[in-house]
Amino acid sequence: xxxxxxxxxxxxxxxHIGTLDELLNPATGYDLELFNTHAQTFRDTVxxxxxxxxxxxxxxxxxxxDVYLTKxxxxxPTPTEAEALHDIPYEGVAHRKExxxxxxxxxxxxRTTQQWGRLMLNNLPGDGNKIxxxxxxxxxxxxxxxxxxxxxxxxxxxxxxxxxAYSLYTEGDFSEVHYxxxxxGRICVMIIYLADPATWDTTKGGELVVxxxxxxxxxxxxxxxxxxxxxxxxxxxxxxMDFTKWNVGHSIERVNLGFERIAIQTxxxxxxx
Numbered sequence: 001x002x003x004x005x006x007x008x009x010x011x012x013x014x015x016h017i018g019t020l021d022e023l024l025n026p027a028t029g030y031d032l033e034l035f036n037t038h039a040q041t042f043r044d045t046v047x048x049x050x051x052x053x054x055x056x057x058x059x060x061x062x063x064x065x066d067v068y069l070t071k072x073x074x075x076x077p078t079p080t081e082a083e084a085l086h087d088i089p090y091e092g093v094a095h096r097k098e099x100x101x102x103x104x105x106x107x108x109x110x111r112t113t114q115q116w117g118r119l120m121l122n123n124l125p126g127d128g129n130k131i132x133x134x135x136x137x138x139x140x141x142x143x144x145x146x147x148x149x150x151x152x153x154x155x156x157x158x159x160x161x162x163x164x165a166y167s168l169y170t171e172g173d174f175s176e177v178h179y180x181x182x183x184x185g186r187i188c189v190m191i192i193y194l195a196d197p198a199t200w201d202t203t204k205g206g207e208l209v210v211x212x213x214x215x216x217x218x219x220x221x222x223x224x225x226x227x228x229x230x231x232x233x234x235x236x237x238x239x240x241m242d243f244t245k246w247n248v249g250h251s252i253e254r255v256n257l258g259f260e261r262i263a264i265q266t267x268x269x270x271x272x273x
Contacts (some may be wrong), residue, residue: 003148006240007199010188014246015210017231017239023192028144035141039194039235045131046260047120053090053117053168060110068103068110074123076106090117097200111221114175114252115260119166138164141225142190142266143214149240150187151271159271161185169206169261174254177214179247181201182225186243187271194263197234203261206233206252210241215247233261 001009005025011018011172024030045052058073060067065079077103081087104110123131143162147154180189200206211228230253231239241248256263 003145004113005046006008006149007151010220010240010242013244014212014248015229015250016238017210017229017237018198020236020238023141023145023238027148028141029239030141032064034137038137039226041130041134042119042194042262043196045166046168046239048124048264049100049117049168050089050091053119054087055090055093055096055115055117056087057096057100057102057112057115058091059112062265068106068108071108071110074108075112076103078174079103087118110218116173116175116252117168117170117184119168120167135164135166138192142264142268146188146190146240146268150244150268152244153187153268156270161269161271162266164180164264164266166264167261169252169262169263172254173252173261174205175250175252177209177249177251178225179249179266180243181247183243183267183269185271187268188240188242188244189265189267190238190240191231191266193233193235194262194264195234195260197232197236200212200232200234200259204255205258206255206259206261207231208239208250208252210239210248210250212249222249224251227255 001018006016006018006022024032024035065084068074069078077099088096099113121131121135123129142164143160154162208231209224209228211224213225214222215225216222231237241250
């Protein structure tokens with residue numbers, strides 16, 4: 001699909017699910033060999049989660065303790081300073097999950113809405129500059145692709161702002177159906193998937209789900225009504241969601257059975273002058 005066709009699809013339906021050949025071609029100037037080199041650098045970090053990743057576990061209003069501590073009848077714990085942090089070192093994941101379970105058992109209908117790991121972009125001893133070079137490469141590729149897709153980004157070189165996040169979803173990680181809301185200047189989000197296809201099948205979750213028709217249960221949890229689309233979370237696939245005309249509902253299916261979902265998620269914005 002050409003960049004103009006991708007743009008048309010984004011404006012017409014709010015999202016595009018594509019394949020790597022749309023990113024790696026003469027138009028972008030990026031090739032498969034170097035892409036694979038940097039993709040492997042990212043994959044290699046997964047075996048060192050404790051040293052390389054932070055973890056985010058969102059529960060009730062972005063972990064705002066004022067929300068649940070003041071609920072009538074709440075009997076759960078009051079967080080320490082460390083337990084109130086939004087991002088925590090990966091070594092603290094087990095304790096965070098125990099704490100959140102105690103909060104949820106304290107009453108008030110509190111629930112987890114999403115949880116995942118995020119790569120810290122610092123080079124550790126023995127790395128050389130591998131992580132920095134990986135980040136620089138993917139920033140360049142994503143910037144080039146989005147500038148070719150969106151005319152306004154192609155014309156906004158000095159105010160085109162983006163910050164890739166390198167995410168890891170492991171056993172039990174997920175993101176509920178949600179909207180990203182209105183963010184002034186935000187154009188889109190792009191997600192590139194890098195997990196080995198041989199490690200995944202549809203029983204293992206991790207799919208990006210996108211759609212426009214959403215229902216809400218008695219428990220206030222949102223769910224998709226048909227039609228909706230899913231993007232397999234593996235190498236060879238990528239997705240873009242548009243914010244210029246749309247605010248598309250989306251979710252990430254719960255990861256299980258040992259699958260490790262690794263992906264690069266990048267919001268693109270035009271900063272105000």
